[in-house]
Amino acid sequence: MLTIDNLVKRFGRVTAVDGLNLKMKKGETLVMMGPSGCGKSTTIRMINRLVEPTGGSIHFAGQDITALDADGLRRIRKRIGFVFQHFNLIGRLSAWENVMLGLVMSGMPREEAGARAFESLTKVGLESQRDKKPGEMSGGQQQRVGIARALAYEPELMLWDEPTASLDPILVREVLVVMEELAKYRASTMLVVTHELSFALHVADRIVLMDKGKIVEAGLPSQVFVTPSSRIGQQYKELIEYQMNTSASTLAGKRIA
Known part of the structure; x- marks a missing residue:
């Protein structure tokens, strides 16, 4: 592909x-x-x-x-859908309007674009937030709107x-x-x-x-993080082992307490 x-x-x-x-x-x-x-x-x-x-x-x-x-x-x-680091949403538009804007601008009839946008918001669990503007949403919700915007094109x-x-x-x-x-x-x-x-x-x-x-x-x-062949892979393996050991120590400490 x-x-x-x-x-x-x-x-x-x-x-x-x-x-x-x-x-x-x-x-x-x-x-x-x-x-x-x-x-x-x-x-x-x-x-x-x-x-x-x-x-x-x-x-x-x-x-x-x-x-x-x-x-x-x-x-x-x-x-090709693209989800950015930053949300790049238009503040004056609702979540639903942000998702459907690109579809309308590309020539899709507004009614069809609206239905597609609502379907995409549903996929990311934000159908109940469709009328909220970005400033009324958490960062996680805003990024999910960004994901819905990308999904709306069915990439x-x-x-x-x-x-x-x-x-x-x-x-x-x-x-x-x-x-x-x-x-x-x-x-x-x-x-x-x-x-x-x-x-x-x-x-x-x-x-x-x-x-x-x-x-x-x-x-x-399982290959890259368990038996790495590169210096970067080895560093990730060590990080994973450190995180696992830290979690295990924390759980053991809680049981003792």
């Missing part, structure tokens, strides 16, 4: 993505992880050309996205650029639950850039680890 060949992005003298190659199958949930600044977000943003590649090709559904003109790019973007491919990065820790879980449900039912192929280990462990079909603009390891979560 998605094939990336020798993808490169340079910002002046800095190479953010350096000859990246990646293939995804239809219905797959792939989680891309790595340290801040390793090129994850740049990579995912190049897939729908929010960032223009310096070199390489990106083939999606039989088309090279890097070769599309403006009209072709607009058409392909309707098939074949969903791109997630650290969707929980702007949320307080207490709100992260409500967004991850929505993401897990979407992955479970495989309504679309999902490429997720995240630091959330729990999501990666429970949901990913495959993990891709990046460092300094390159993929340094890829495989099943």
